[in-house]
Amino acid sequence: MxxxxxxxxxxxxxxxxxxxxxxxxxxxxxxxxxxxxxxxxxxxxxxxxxxxxxxxxxxxxxxxxxxxxxxxxxxxxxxxxxxxxxxxxxxxxxxxxxxxxxxxxxxxxxxxxxxxxxxxxxxxxxxxxxxxxxxxxxxxxxxxLDEFSVDDGGVGLTDAQRETLVKAYTEGYFEEPRGTSLEELADDLGISPTAVGGRIRRGASRLIERTLVDEE
Known part of the structure; x- marks a missing residue:
């Protein structure tokens, strides 16, 4: 297994x-x-x-x-x-x-x-x-991978990716218009805006890979 x-x-x-x-x-x-x-x-x-x-x-x-x-x-x-x-x-x-x-x-x-x-x-x-x-x-x-019985929803996010995605979602980053910016998220998380953008990008890629691509 x-x-x-x-x-x-x-x-x-x-x-x-x-x-x-x-x-x-x-x-x-x-x-x-x-x-x-x-x-x-x-x-x-x-x-x-x-x-x-x-x-x-x-x-x-x-x-x-x-x-x-x-x-x-x-x-x-x-x-x-x-x-x-x-x-x-x-x-x-x-x-x-x-x-x-x-x-x-x-x-x-x-x-x-x-x-x-x-x-x-x-x-x-x-x-x-x-x-x-x-x-x-x-x-x-x-x-x-065989049973898809998971501890984290089966998506394999790192803790940093999970924290950043959840923070971005709850603060309205994905809404239109946006409720927050990369700079504001960076201040809250104590990292750089570049780091925030990287975590969001890699985390979203992982979510798509594990929840959409395999399904197709």
């Missing part, structure tokens, strides 16, 4: 954690890009209000050996990074237990990951890996 689990992870040596904690950037692993766990090369989508600030943080980040900008837009860029040897990576551990990393995005203090696993035993093995490495973890929403 395959399942999907959302897990929040915290450790100072997790990839990009120093940058995450010192900037307001929203960072997401580009999961469909080629990565090489042996050399520590990974691709990240970054949304930020100030990329000079973000890149300065990268320079100080002890988990980053070197970085390269590979694509850019006005508020989003894709970077290719190589991590230092001491960086803690969870994607290889997910693969080792027979799982698949579906999504990973930054939180205020670390990462929120969404992964597909064969069963709850492999989820326990992943949690044991975290305990061995000293990585703090919080199990969030877990749902079965």
């Amino acid at each position: 395959s399942l999907v689990a959302v897990v929040d992870l915290t450790h100072p040596d997790l990839a990009l954690t120093p940058t995450i904690r010192s900037t307001a950037a929203e960072i997401q692993v580009v999961t469909h890009a080629a990565t090489d766990a042996e050399t520590g090369m990974f691709f990240f989508l970054v949304e930020a209000d100030s990329f000079p600030t973000f890149e300065a943080a990268l320079e100080r980040d002890e988990t980053v050996a070197d970085s390269m900008l590979v694509a850019e837009a006005s508020t989003a860029r894709i970077y290719r990074l190589r991590h230092t040897p001491g960086t803690k990576l969870v994607s290889p551990a997910t693969t080792e237990v027979g799982g698949l990393m579906l999504e990973a995005e930054s939180t205020a203090s670390g990462w929120s990951i969404r992964m597909q696993l064969p069963d709850r035993e492999t989820l326990s093995q992943f949690c044991e890996f975290c305990e061995r490495e000293g990585i703090e973890y919080t199990l969030g929403h877990i749902y079965s």
Whole structure:
């Protein structure tokens, strides 16, 4: 019985954690890009209000050996990074237990990951890996792909996406005319307008994927 689990992870040596904690950037692993766990090369989508600030943080980040900008837009860029040897990576551990990393995005203090696993035993093995490495973890929403019996409505939102979407809805962001703005939501949530927009976009995409696309 395959399942999907959302897990929040915290450790100072997790990839990009120093940058995450010192900037307001929203960072997401580009999961469909080629990565090489042996050399520590990974691709990240970054949304930020100030990329000079973000890149300065990268320079100080002890988990980053070197970085390269590979694509850019006005508020989003894709970077290719190589991590230092001491960086803690969870994607290889997910693969080792027979799982698949579906999504990973930054939180205020670390990462929120969404992964597909064969069963709850492999989820326990992943949690044991975290305990061995000293990585703090919080199990969030877990749902079965086979039975669609779910803890969170079956949509697999991260806690940050859920909080932001609910806040945007209750404050009238989706109404016409809008009852609030990205800037006002950002003030309430304590994050940047760019981060709010990213969470709304990714959360809405996840809702459509899980509630409409599969149905079709």
